[in-house]
Amino acid sequence: MTNPKRLYVTLEEAAEIVSLSASTVQELVRKKDFPAPRMLSGRRVGWLLREVEEWAESRPLSDLLPPPNTGAKKPRFSGSKPVSQDDRQGA
Template sequence: MIVALSESTIDNLEKAGEFPRRRKISNGSVGYLVRELEEWAESRPVSDLLPAPDCGYGRAGKSK
């Protein structure tokens, strides 16, 4: 996964010119260039926020 955003968030960012524009692949089919998504992601500021305690981060192998 390159971008962990909802489809509606991506749509809104794209409409605002703050996300790479989709490319027409064929009739009724669109996609994004991985290079453009990587460049966009790398341009975002680094976060100092820690994961939420209940997000499952670091719980590999823990059974439910």
């Protein structure tokens, strides 16, 4: 069986598609600068994938280059202490 094309995406997925944070997408929706979500059930909403893609394609071209750190994520702290050379040798 083939996978049908998805029609709706979650807030987090919509934000990832357009390279924005979820809170920025919510702010743009409040300002009516981003497609509004659709009611899928009593307590569930989703964004039409087509509308999110159309919004992204309608953005004006930029004359500015992105800064060098754009898209670079900070490494997550694992919570464990890094192992030093002394620790590995049993000193």
